[in-house]
Each structure stands twice: as C-alpha cells, then as structure tokens.
Amino acid sequence: QTVVTQEPSLTVSPGGTVTLTCASNTGAVTSSSCPNWFQQNPGQAPRALIYRATNKHSWTPARFSGSLFGGKAALTLSGAQSEDEAEYYCLLYSGDSWVFGGGTKLTVL
C-alpha cells in the first residue's frame, strides 16, 4: 500500500520562500506519478494549484511552482503572502489508484 508523506507543518516569513515536499514509500516520485498539488483553507473545498508535477492552472498565482527534486515532488512558494496560509496536499498516482499525502500546514508568520 502506497503511503505519501508530506511535512506536517512549515512556517515561512512574509515575502519569503518555502518548499513543500511529497515523498512515496514505494520509491522516487517521478513524472509517471503525475503529482498534483492542492491548497485548502478551513471549511472550504480544495483548490488545484499544480498538475502533472510542474503545470499551473490558469488561476494558479505565479508565486507557486511545482517540480521534481531529489526523488520527491515539490511545491515552492516564492514571495509568501498572508493569504497563502493554508493546508497543502499532494496527490500521486500509484498502481492504478490515487493517493493523497497527509497535508502540510503552512503558516505565514
């Protein structure tokens, strides 16, 4: 059974840069895992940010970017703003099913 691991929490200063990562217990995360990233604010539905590792949606703020690095998927936020404080989830495709990470609580402080 695939387990997807994210940092439970991270803190970034306003205007700063932070990278969230997404790892799989089955091995390196590659493009074939088709990583997707989502942002969720309390009480709201998730909002998709990144698909297939590096692609942004038309509504994704330019300060967010996705990559594959060191065997993990990564979401980088450059120039953090207070409204970026939220929970972030990654999603990987593994063995004919999708598996979510446990989420990273990002604090902008």
Place this chain on the structure above:
Amino acid sequence: QVQLVQSGTEVKRPGASVKVSCKASGYTFTSFGISWVRQAPGQGFEWMGHINPYKSYTDYAQKFQGRLTMTADTSTTATTTFYIELTTLRSDDTAVYYCARDYDFAWGSWGQGTLVTVSS
C-alpha cells in the same frame, strides 16, 4: 473553466444508502472525467474512484468495491451530472464527499463538497 455543483447535506442511519450528485457545466469539450474523494472530519483525503462516461470507463478504489456505484447522466446538453451511491453506511463513512475534474492525470475544479453524516 468547469463548474461543479454538488447536492446538499445528507443525514443517514447506519445500514442505509446515500446518493450524492455533482453537476458539471461550463466545459467546452465532452471528454473529461470526475474523481470522487472524501474527507472525514479533521482528516485527510481518500480517493474513492473515477468515472469518465465519455470513454465508458470507471475505476473504483479497492476499499469501496461492492459498496460504491458511480454513474453519470449525459443526456442534457451543456451539462453532465455525476452521481455516487454508497451503500451499507457505517459511522466511519461520515465525511465530506467531493467531486473533482480529473482528466489525463490533471486534477482541476472541485465541487463545494457534500457533508454526509451517518448516525443512529
């Protein structure tokens, strides 16, 4: 951009069934699919399955096989309504159920979520 609007809150007894809908509109091509996901209170997300009626394709997460049915109504022009039906409900099925556009391994728009509470 595809808009997804889900049906309202449900309260069910253990052992009952629930059917949740997700109406899609605003799309310009009819070849996308929907994944269904749930989030238990204070918990993470669990993928339940995927349906693409335009490719006559469904894929169920192993955990839900036999208890979950995904369908779609494509009879109305410019909209498609997707459904999930979950049977033999238990208290641990209490969750917010979401539909999300899922095409070619790219997830996009999400519905607003439907709270299903299972309680005696």
